[in-house]
Amino acid sequence: MIQHVLAELLLPFLGTSLGAGCVFFLKKGMNPLVQRALTGFAAGVMVAASVWSLLLPAMEQAEDMGQWAFLPAVGGFWLGILFLLIMDRTIPHLHQDSDQPEGLPTQLKRTTMLVLAVALHNIPEGMAVGVVLAGWMAGDSGITAAGTLTLSLGIAIQNFPEGAIISMPLQAEGTGKGRAFLYGVLSGVVEPLAAVLTIWAAGLILPALPCLLSFAAGAMIYVVVEELIPEASAGEHSNLGTLFFAAGFTVMLALDVALG
Secondary structure (H helix, E strand, C coil), X not given: CHHHHHHHHHHHHHHHHHHHHHHHCCCCCCCHHHHXXXXXXXXXXXXXXXXXXXXXXXXXXXXXXXXXXXXXXHHHHHHHHHHHHHHHHHCCECCCCCCCCECCCCCCCHHHHHHHHHHHHHXXXXXXXXXXXXXXXXXXXXXXXXXXXXXXXXXXXXXXXXXXXXXXHHHHCCCCHHHHHHHHHHHHHHHHHHHHHHHHHHHHCHXXXXXXXXXXXXXXXXXHHHHHHHHHHCCCCCHHHHHHHHHHHHHHHHHHHHHC
């Protein structure tokens, strides 16, 4: 069990690190159309994971509430939305292709704030992996080892383009390859950390597992709607982001059916 948990904790981080490593193999900065497509793909994976790996299991675990089984999912979902809203308003960060920082006023460097922007939306992904693993380790939640693998693998796949999206533009702005790679890797460190903290919290309040599952879903959906979809739809040829959103969604759907 320990090896299984460690592997799935590190799998999403590995995806980010491999994506950041693209900076060593691609000489030019990332084409805006490619970046838009990858962002749409990541958004599709996150939405599918929120539904099949988090919200549906949350409602299944609350079946004994009858027609009110949706309440833990709805409550946890909104708590996740509000949690990310607060973090978005307080943590200083800067999105790609923007010169207007968000969050509290700060003197942090532009590079640091770019990394914080990616790290901010990696937090709910880490929470999602952690809460699903906690449910599996509990043994009576209905979450299977295949289900936890599906979520970790899906997030790792969408983290690959995210790692490239942070390291490649940094290199294009003049940051050295080694440092750009390091920043990309650091943006993904928060995922295993968030996962471990969530496993610990879930162990303390295991009866609240349905709420925790939907909490992670709400946090992920906030990131998708507030950040990823606008970035995937910006500028001309916005249909490219839409098509890759659909591709990411179907990849995660296929993984859930094939492995779950």
